[in-house]
Amino acid sequence: MSILNFIFNLLSGEFSFFGYFFLFLTAALEATPMFGFFVPGQVVAVGAGILAKIGSLQLFETLLVFSVGAVMGDLVGYYLGAKYGENFILKYGKYFYLKKENFQKTQALIEEHAGKTIIGGRFNSVTRALTPFAAGSANVSFLKFLFFDILGGISWAVTFTMLGYLFGDNYKLITDYFGEFLVIAFILGALIAYAYKKINQKRRIFHRRHLYILLINLLALYTLARMLENFVNQELIISFDHWLNSALEIFRNPYLNDLFILTTHLAGTITMIIFGFVALIFFISRKKWRYSLMLLIAMSGGKIIEVLIKNIIGRNRPDNALVETVGYSLPSGHATIAIIFYSILIYYFRNHLRNAHLKYTLITFCTFIILAVGFSRIYLRAHWFSDVVAGFALGAFWLTLVILSLEFITTVFKEKVGKIKNYLNR
Template structure:
């Protein structure tokens, strides 16, 4: 429990309050026709079970709330099906990437074996979202539906809460051996992989480079977690830190010192934020809204993550630096913000170059700037090597995750826009 509270910096009562609400609405919305295909409620219920094991939530409350949400959501789907019939799916299914042949597979199952559809079928995302609707559209008696609905909702809740609980038990067993932060990184990676596969299976919105972004985010997250563990436990990387700290002073020369101080001064997080603000205004003026939002959330989120990590690790800086800095050392804010800013510059503008040589030169210069800024922090002995590596890893993780998140949000925005256009078109054809 202390690890989770420490990382997200929230008191347990607030965590438990919002935890129950999130579980309730996730279970409720996941069973809604069409919309339920987009809600990973099952995963959230599993996480609820994990929080039970970590003594943040109560097991009886989590089972009751998730079961209640599932049962109520199914009842809502039943009522929609009973009122609007199959025409509802025919009309709106295409906006949620639901092919009619997939939906038709559920109809005979519900009509022939309602119990199997509502109890066993609840463990399949497509059946879970549409079996109650089909039951309503098929005019299944309400009492018969409610009996199977209650049994299915309660069974589903118990099974997935217990899966999360058992996962929490494995945390207590494995964390002392793997390390708390590596275990947490493994958990986050598993969630990212699950969500990526879940969303892509439902909507097929990701391209090949998004898979590379996912793999990069997982690799950088593991590196970041491993560096935290090594720093806290004084393991291998800290020996490299000390060796480099003691030997880098042999490179010091007056001219080179001035160059490195200049580089580090013009690349501070404050300067990076100012540069990002200027770029943001330019992008907004050119109406490149997607990149504007990506830049805004990328830089702001990176700054918040870097500050929070400093407060968690609380590592002292080297005492023999050329500059005197009193703030915490791990991770390097210069490295984090530089990687985010210059990587975003590459991501935003790399397709604007028709000449391949100029394009590669543009990318190379930005990468070189990131490396120079990181090196300047080590050269000046204001950071340990692991601080800079962690800053780069943190920035890379946040950037790649944000690219994936924005892809999902853009897809949802386009779907919503198409739905609104369709409804407006329908409304214009209504008689006045």
């Protein structure tokens, strides 16, 4: 099943309300000064246009909810500006990436050309969330603001939704040629790399080691997409999957079976719950709050994404597995969770152990466990080789994304994070 078909089924029937509500919420939040910088409304609008083109959404309803959402979000911004004025930006702007100078420039434009600024401000990433607030702060009459804001909201919704709608045919041609998963991975990777560059230009948050983490992230994303595309198109690696599955038969015996069953349990559900809980208690006892949060987000999020991809792909497992298996095969859940959990331990050992011999011994041991778990899934006929590679890639991609995101959050919201840490450390 392709991603677009999966989305089509998801948005059909009883789930359609939630799809349109998500579009409404995106448009509304993008227009508010608190969340505007973080919400990719234009990207979502283009994506919704593509979905409308292929029939997953209705074009009129999509345009309507985006327009109404944009106007409603602007009204919230206008109200906040009228009630709290510039003091709101001065007091809370630093927490939401809003700069005083950008607000003052927007306010100056409002005072000179209110109508043009209200309409045009929506199309600028810097002024989008500030324009309604500045209009309220500058005491622009409500009816005047509402008139131009409705024009701007409708224009914005039509422009970006129709851009995706018109691109829909080309999207189909591109995905037919390159592969849908590779195209989506390229778009997602480009967005991650662009966000990394823009954030670092403004904040200088990331250092050399984070660049290496970004490169691992992008390589893992490509590898995951490549494995998914290989299965969809039944490429050469699928033949290798079947060959390897058969070739291992001559090595299978009761002793190795027991050994690899024990090995595979090192990333089993019960084991990971126990190990994860112990690791969480350890990090909390050491007051390593970032690692605690990393562990929770990476393991829970990784599991959710793995199950979602399995249901999108729907690949069957090998026959006659030597262990009990449930659900689809691609990607391997054991491989995903193994690389997430044991890589977090590696990341901790690398940064916090001073004894070099002990550090590299533990890092080598964790690396061996990751690889052993992956091989055990193939040996036990629980997964194909490409399932395990995809699982490793998914886990590496998600974990590195979580690491970079936490670095961004803890730096941008340093004061808030510091207060929370002080409270927890009592």
